[in-house]
Amino acid sequence: MQPLLYDNTLDTLFMVWWSTFYAVLIGIPVGVLLHLTQRGAVLQNVVVNKVLGAIVNIGRSFPFLILIVVLIPFTRLLVGVSIGPTGAVVPLALAAIPFFARLVEAALREVDHGLVEAAHAMGGGTWTIVFKVLLPQALPALIAGVTTLVIQLIGYSAIAGAVGGGGLGNLAYTYGYQQYETSLMIATVVELILLVTLVQILGDVVVRRLARRGGRASSFRVGLRRTRTEEPVAVTEAA
Amino acid sequence: MITTTGLTKVYRSGDREVTALDGVDLHVREGEVYGVIGQSGAGKSTLIRCLNLLERPTSGTVTVAGQELTSLAGRGQRASAPLRAARSHIGMVFQHFNLLSSRTVQDNVELPLEILKVDRRERSRKALELLDLVGLADKAKAYPAQLSGGQKQRVGIARALAGDPKVLLSDEATSALDPETTRSILQLLRDLNRKLGLTIVLITHEMDVVKTICDSAALMKNGRVVEQGTVAELLATPGSELARELFPVGGEPSADDRTVVDITFHGAAATRPVISELSRTYNVDISILGAAMDTVGGKQVGRMRIELPGRFEENVVPIGFLREQGLQVDVADVAGAADATAEAVDDAVTPAPAGALQKEGAK
Numbered sequence: 106m107q108p109l110l111y112d113n114t115l116d117t118l119f120m121v122w123w124s125t126f127y128a129v130l131i132g133i134p135v136g137v138l139l140h141l142t143q144r145g146a147v148l149q150n151v152v153v154n155k156v157l158g159a160i161v162n163i164g165r166s167f168p169f170l171i172l173i174v175v176l177i178p179f180t181r182l183l184v185g186v187s188i189g190p191t192g193a194v195v196p197l198a199l200a201a202i203p204f205f206a207r208l209v210e211a212a213l214r215e216v217d218h219g220l221v222e223a224a225h226a227m228g229g230g231t232w233t234i235v236f237k238v239l240l241p242q243a244l245p246a247l248i249a250g251v252t253t254l255v256i257q258l259i260g261y262s263a264i265a266g267a268v269g270g271g272g273l274g275n276l277a278y279t280y281g282y283q284q285y286e287t288s289l290m291i292a293t294v295v296e297l298i299l300l301v302t303l304v305q306i307l308g309d310v311v312v313r314r315l316a317r318r319g320g321r322a323s324s325f326r327v328g329l330r331r332t333r334t335e336e337p338v339a340v341t342e343a344a
Numbered sequence: 345m346i347t348t349t350g351l352t353k354v355y356r357s358g359d360r361e362v363t364a365l366d367g368v369d370l371h372v373r374e375g376e377v378y379g380v381i382g383q384s385g386a387g388k389s390t391l392i393r394c395l396n397l398l399e400r401p402t403s404g405t406v407t408v409a410g411q412e413l414t415s416l417a418g419r420g421q422r423a424s425a426p427l428r429a430a431r432s433h434i435g436m437v438f439q440h441f442n443l444l445s446s447r448t449v450q451d452n453v454e455l456p457l458e459i460l461k462v463d464r465r466e467r468s469r470k471a472l473e474l475l476d477l478v479g480l481a482d483k484a485k486a487y488p489a490q491l492s493g494g495q496k497q498r499v500g501i502a503r504a505l506a507g508d509p510k511v512l513l514s515d516e517a518t519s520a521l522d523p524e525t526t527r528s529i530l531q532l533l534r535d536l537n538r539k540l541g542l543t544i545v546l547i548t549h550e551m552d553v554v555k556t557i558c559d560s561a562a563l564m565k566n567g568r569v570v571e572q573g574t575v576a577e578l579l580a581t582p583g584s585e586l587a588r589e590l591f592p593v594g595g596e597p598s599a600d601d602r603t604v605v606d607i608t609f610h611g612a613a614a615t616r617p618v619i620s621e622l623s624r625t626y627n628v629d630i631s632i633l634g635a636a637m638d639t640v641g642g643k644q645v646g647r648m649r650i651e652l653p654g655r656f657e658e659n660v661v662p663i664g665f666l667r668e669q670g671l672q673v674d675v676a677d678v679a680g681a682a683d684a685t686a687e688a689v690d691d692a693v694t695p696a697p698a699g700a701l702q703k704e705g706a707k
Contacts, residue, residue, distance in 0.1 A: 147422060148422070217440075217442070219438060219440055219442040220442050220444060222398060222438075222442065223436070223438060223442035224455070224459075225398055225423065225431070226396055226398060226431060226434070226436040226513075227431065227432055227436075227455065227456040227459050227503075227506075227507070228428040228429060228430075228431040228432030228433075228456070228459050228460070228507070229428070229455075229459045230422075230423070230425075230428055231422065233458075233459055237444075237455060237458065238444065241444065241446040241447070242444060242445065242446050244446060315446075318445075318446070318487050318489070
């Protein structure tokens with residue numbers, strides 16, 4: 106039982122790691138673009154914004170199980186296989202990209218517009234706005250978003266596992282459910298719970314550390330404005 | 345230093361149009377502190393944002409330091425490279441400071457230098473020098489959240505100075521601060537104005553700010569500049585609302601048969617002790633009901649309200665004497681004297697009492 110648990114844990118971590126990696130890699134630019142092209146923003150472009158928004162919405166509304174099936178040919182094209190941990194990374198990442206893009210967009214929306222205006226007044230261009238103002242200021246919210254993303258992917262990876270993706274989900278389904286090895290199933294579930302809890306705690310610690318720097322202890326009237334950096338914590342719970 | 349001509353800004357939302365600026369002609373001289381005052385909604389915030397084109401004016405031109413910024417504006421929301429270059433040499437400070445909470449104080453001041461692509465060592469040197477200038481050298485490694493409001497605004501000022509600007513725009517920089525901190529920030533701005541020859545345009549809704557540091561002022565109402573000029577010019581303008589607000593005189597006559605006179609001191613005549621001369625020459629007892637005087641360039645400027653015994657008819661000669669001294673003299677309407685000062689100029693058309701020497705706009 107133990108080597109089985111160990112191998113499948115590695116498979117789960119493999120799937121979660123790589124799908125998170127791609128979701129962050131692609132989700133951040135998509136989220137930034139969504140933010141920048143909205144009405145009144147620096148790169149205001151209604152067409153791009155609407156099209157991108159529609160794609161993201163379609164991606165998010167697909168039931169994950171259906172998405173896996175629909176993507177089988179694409180997955181095979183991309184990585185050569187459609188099952189196993191490697192095959193699961195593709196639908197996981199594709200489901201996670203629009204999800205994370207929206208989290209990024211929401212995080213950027215919380216950045217005080219006055220900061221963007223100040224950067225413009227200094228002569229900063231779009232590059233400066235994105236890399237020196239928006240992303241650093243939204244960092245606590247982005248970290249909170251990644252936390253949510255990872256937890257979401259742990260859950261999705263279990264679904265992927267149940268339909269041939271490997272990992273803990275597969276283990277719980279094939280051995281625990283189909284072969285009535287209740288203890289194995291319970292062990293898997295407990296491990297997933299621990300995994301999720303660990304990720305959440307880790308994310309919260311990082312967010313809190315970043316947020317403390319940015320200012321709960323702020324003073325005077327701007328207190329209300331500055332404590333916005335604290336909100337990401339709430340986002341995690343709400344998502 | 346800064347000139348706007350026919351500056352107009354119209355906001356459209358749906359089929360509604362809001363005119364925020366309605367043909368503003370502003371003229372700010374080099375090296376002066378210029379205050380734009382008005383109530384909220386008067387358009388002053390839009391005006392200052394048009395000066396560095398954070399807001400694109402609907403029509404009209406903006407020229408800063410000889411460069412016509414309105415001709416540099418690119419298409420759409422994005423600023424063209426020349427406009428961005430011009431902006432980096434126009435400092436701006438904000439009501440809510442707008443410091444990046446993710447950066448230390450020093451890194452905040454370095455941000456404009458990063459935009460100007462100054463190398464790391466030079467950035468650090470310059471930032472520390474500027475922090476020293478605003479009196480925050482010891483806070484370089486602190487985060488904005490650890491500072492008080494006044495300290496944050498000092499960081500904002502240091503940051504605004506990083507691009508060696510000739511012009512500093514101040515958008516209600518002291519409005520979020522308590523009175524004492526306000527004074528110290530205004531003092532700092534005054535010092536920078538003198539030390540660096542910095543031209544400062546500030547917008548505010550507080551007359552005290554204008555009183556404390558401005559060489560010139562403009563009053564905005566409904567998107568228009570209704571009065572503008574140096575403090576002395578404003579004082580010399582009969583019925584100037586700004587002059588009256590800058591130098592408020594109150595005080596009611598002690599009895600019915602008194603003549604109340606408002607005297608405005610400006611120009612060369614202001615250096616002489618006219619009140620005691622008047623008293624001695626005509627042997628009249630003069631009571632000073634109120635006065636708001638200031639010394640500008642060694643000269644006394646301001647307004648004073650005095651009371652002479654007897655009715656207006658009995659005081660024609662002393663009043664004539666005051667006018668001969670080159671002073672602006674307005675005989676206050678005794679009946680309305682009580683509420684004379686703080687009111688808007690709009691009702692200055694109130695019929696004056698019988699009196700041939702009554703000046704226009706007097707009350």
